[in-house]
Ligand SMILES: CSCCC(=O)C(=O)COP(=O)(O)O
């Protein structure tokens with residue numbers, strides 16, 4: 001069945017939606033895990049690192065936690081795939097450098113890039129809203145197996161600049177930042193809580209259900225659902 005929407009922009013979740021959670025967990029997470037210790041010891045003076053470390057200490061309620069304790073907390077969050085902002089900031093720093101030096105190439109499901117090209121060439125604006133940091137998102141779309149895709153993207157949002165993905169206020173913030181009315185925005189995500197929040201903010205929302213993804217069995221509640229991007233026809237609003 002084809003789902004049809006007429007909007008100004010499509011906003012994309014990454015993990016479970018454009019790309020496989022398995023790739024993130026099996027390739028990106030070990031890459032970050034093996035580099036946290038060096039980052040924490042060698043770059044503690046970097047303001048972005050220092051701010052993230054302070055956020056970790058606050059989150060674990062240990063203001064005096066040393067680098068070893070901070071690393072332990074980061075690894076525990078990794079184990080449970082916790083979408084904690086300081087974890088995502090530090091991962092993003094490590095990954096963006098890994099992508100830049102050619103250690104990493106991102107992953108997209110086969111249906112995604114062709115559909116993004118179709119939507120972009122029809123005049124739709126494309127944005128990303130992911131728990132992965134903006135630095136990680138940029139690196140992800142720059143270093144795809146099909147080359148640099150960032151020219152199709154109009155902006156990037158994460159939990160730092162927009163807020164938590166399961167809160168309607170974050171979607172209102174993105175709508176305000178893009179200047180696009182909520183009813184002209186379509187969000188694609190695998191997580192029902194994120195779809196609920198987008199809908200509560202007045203957005204259109206479609207659940208992406210891909211076999212093998214963590215939320216496949218649970219489903220997406222009462223949201224419209226698609227198995228692949230080519231099941232969604234999106235036209236640009238003329239208004
Ligand atoms: C390129 S971002 C890496 C994936 C990631 O760390 C993540 O948390 C993605 O979560 P999402 O909100 O896109 O499901």
Ligand SMILES: [Mg+2]
Pocket residue numbers: 013014015016017189190191
């Ligand atoms: Mg997701």
